[in-house]
Amino acid sequence: NAGVMQNPRHLVRRRGQEARLRCSPMKGHSHVYWYRQLPEEGLKFMVYLQKENIIDESGMPKERFSAEFPKEGPSILRIQQVVRGDSAAYFCASTLQGPGGTGELFFGEGSRLTVL
């Protein structure tokens, strides 16, 4: 009965490289959120996806960042040409219900990106 699975747990990249973070939601969940958490800060919403559809990407920088949630396979958050400011913990959360539901989120353990 696996929960939300994120990988890799830790990722080190040099400036200019690409970071690819994966999230497998809980079984039966078709809605996924991505959040970023900087040291000593709270959660910042990035993007909300349903399978094969981006619902809201208003929290995601318009350049270098992209997200997808294909029909099959995990959701992927992709950061191109990383910069030091991208160093953070990236959390994925899934939920059973979409709009109109109670909003309870189930979180993964996060992917910690370090940009050298």
Place this chain on the structure above:
Amino acid sequence: AQSVTQLDSQVPVFEEAPVELRCNYSSSVSVYLFWYVQYPNQGLQLLLKYLSGSTLVKGINGFEAEFNKSQTSFHLRKPSVHISDTAEYFCAVRQAPDSNYQLIWGAGTKLIIKP
């Protein structure tokens, strides 16, 4: 627009003492309220939630929270803390119920347990 305020960034408390972590929100409509806990180097875990009904909500690990509509608060309490409660606690709110799916998060409160 909705917002969530956690007034205390850190709360130090002695082991076995009671604790209250404060959360205030602003909203012109009915809300759902949540408390999540984040242990070091882990993801967030739901502690408890208020959707409707009784204003006193009991959660896991001996925590409880009381929804106070007139004061727009949802403070988290535990009568006796343990060293294992050391974590960061996040309050969150969302509009209830409608198509606004967004959870609005507080900045978090670090609970520091002193032996």
